Amino acid sequence: MTEPVQVVHDSNPASRRPGGIRRGAGVRGGRYGARYAASKVPEVSVYFWITKVLTTGMGETTSDFLVTRLDPVIAVGLGAAGLVITLVLQFAVRRYIPWVYWSAVVMVSVFGTMAADVLHVGLDVPYAASTALFAVVLAVVFLVWHRTERTLSIHSIHTPRREFFYWAAVMTTFALGTAAGDLTAMTLQLGYLPSAVLFAVIIAIPAIGYRRLGLNAVLGFWFAYVTTRPLGASVADWMAVSPARGGLDWGSGPVSLGWAVAILGFVGYLAITGKDVQREDVPPASSPDLHPVESSA
Numbered sequence: 001m002t003e004p005v006q007v008v009h010d011s012n013p014a015s016r017r018p019g020g021i022r023r024g025a026g027v028r029g030g031r032y033g034a035r036y037a038a039s040k041v042p043e044v045s046v047y048f049w050i051t052k053v054l055t056t057g058m059g060e061t062t063s064d065f066l067v068t069r070l071d072p073v074i075a076v077g078l079g080a081a082g083l084v085i086t087l088v089l090q091f092a093v094r095r096y097i098p099w100v101y102w103s104a105v106v107m108v109s110v111f112g113t114m115a116a117d118v119l120h121v122g123l124d125v126p127y128a129a130s131t132a133l134f135a136v137v138l139a140v141v142f143l144v145w146h147r148t149e150r151t152l153s154i155h156s157i158h159t160p161r162r163e164f165f166y167w168a169a170v171m172t173t174f175a176l177g178t179a180a181g182d183l184t185a186m187t188l189q190l191g192y193l194p195s196a197v198l199f200a201v202i203i204a205i206p207a208i209g210y211r212r213l214g215l216n217a218v219l220g221f222w223f224a225y226v227t228t229r230p231l232g233a234s235v236a237d238w239m240a241v242s243p244a245r246g247g248l249d250w251g252s253g254p255v256s257l258g259w260a261v262a263i264l265g266f267v268g269y270l271a272i273t274g275k276d277v278q279r280e281d282v283p284p285a286s287s288p289d290l291h292p293v294e295s296s297a
Contacts, residue, residue, distance in 0.1 A: 038095035041157045041166065042276035044221060049228065051102060051266045056177065056232030058259035059109020061240050063117065065252040066110075076118065079111040087167060091160065096278070098271040102263065105170070112174025113233070120182070127183040134176035141169050142222075152218050155278065169222070177229020185234060191246040192238035199231040 042048050066075040086104040093100055116134070119125040125133075145165035146152055157166050184195040206223040209215030240255040241247030270276045 035158050036094050036160075036163075039155070039157055039278040040090070040093075040096050040101075040163050041154050041278070042096055042098070042101060042270070043278045044154065045276055047266060047270055047276050049224070051263060051270075052105070052225070052228050053232040053235075054259050054263045054266065055102065055105045055109045056174070056229045057236030058256055058263060059106060059174070060113050060178070060181075060233035061236045061252040061259070062256040063110050063113035064237075064240070065256055067114070067117070068252070072122075076111075076114050079107070079114050083107040083111040090167075091163065096276075098267050098276070102267045104167075106263065108167070108171050108174050109229075112171060112229075113178050116175045116178035116182070119179075127179050127187045131176065131179040131183050134172060134179055138169065138172040138176055138226075141165065141172055145169065152222065154221065170225075173222070173226045174229050177226055178233060180226075181230030181233045181237075184230070185237070192234045192241065193246060196231060196234035196238060199227055199234060203227040203231055 063075075063079065066078065069075075070078070083104075086100075086107045090100050090104040116130060119130045119133075120127055142152060145162075145168075149156065149162055149165065152169075154166065157163050181195060181199070184190045184198060185192050190198065203224055206215060206220035210217060210220045236255055236259060238247050239250050240252045242249045
């Protein structure tokens, strides 16, 4: 799936670098304040989607492992501490660094699972209600983000404010996806494997819509991003839970460890090859005078 890449149309040719990009674009700028020197998020590619699904599965089973082995309050506290530490590190760096970014995503996955489970287990909120609640929260995040920045594209994450909106959306999508996966598997009694098949079909919708029907790339990206969460979590749960619950009974600990090894393999490969680093000639989207141009990811 692709997202629109936005280029600056500057009326002063002398201020441009080769390729039509202004000198200094993406470093600092105007009414948007300080800018990062490079994008803080990875390029959208097959590596991105595979690693994303792996983080969702690991987060699901790691959360389950922690809350069943430790006091739930302590487990949630550890998850929150890990989330804060990784996000502080992510905001501190000035460019996309694979292990920093994906560490934050893993902790968002773990804590997002805990947040959804706390509503259901701790506060007895039905999965249908929590799914609807997180969907509304996500809609509000997107609305405020778009009204403030006039874009939801991940190719525009070049300022601290946009990065804050990005991670707020990411956190909410993980909680929403967790609740939606539990809704289909438990409330609707589909089971984990059928739920995984269902979400595998659903995640194909934006890809087909983009390539065949001209679906907006940003909308398609976030649609798929939300769906990866219940897809990965359903597969991981199916591998971990007992046969009585329709699973393979491998255990949440071994499944978490196995998925963690896979994540380390992909992140290590990306760190070495740089295949998911956004192109340096893509400046940040910063105002309505930026015109989107599609680019394959």
